[in-house]
Amino acid sequence: SSGINAEWPLRPGSLVSLTMGGAKLKALKGEIATLQVNYAQVLDDTNGSLEELEASIAEVVGLLNSMKAEQAQKDIDLAWQALHMAGAAACRGSAPLGGKGPWSNSVIPKRNGAKCSDQCKLTDRTACKAEVSISGFTGKATSYTQNVGYFYNYDCDGGWNEDINHNEVAAEDVAILNNEKTAYYRFCCCAKV
Secondary structure (H helix, E strand, O other), rough: OOOOOOOOOOOOHEEEHHHHHEEEEHHHHHHHHHHHHHHHHHHHHHHHHHHHHHHHHHHHHHHHHHHHHHHHHHHHHHHHHHHHHHHHHHHHOOOOOOOOOOOOEEEOOOOOOOOHHHHHHHOOOOOOEEEEEEEEEEOOOOOOOOOEEEEEOOOOOOOOOOOOOHHHOOOOOHHHHHHHHHHOEEEEEEEOO
């Protein structure tokens, strides 16, 4: 006996269909296996790509934070420079005759409790011409009567305000950006003799 049940109705071409069906099934199983391998590869690639993407995002965020910190420091540095330029202008206005000779005059921060006449003597521009105290406000003026800053000018032995906010060297780096309290930074105007 061939092992085929005789009661099973055989139709013409059934064996061919079974053989072809088996071949198709085998081919489909092969395709499924290939798809599973390809899927696993895509999954591995995607996981790697996601990890690389997350690392790249973290790097960009780190760079942005670094740039923000650098910009914040530049803002602080520019604010101090603007104050120093204003100090130089205030000294120029307070000492119209300046110094003598081909040398520039200088502006130095005033120390609490010190006299500018004594502080200038500690530099190469030993003659004190004036002491100034200046303050300016942030933002652009919006009218021609708006106060944008304040100033005082003293002789070389005056100006004894002990407020730390008036002493640039002792103040915190970011104090220049504090808009809540008006600070009068003080400077000594020194010239060569």
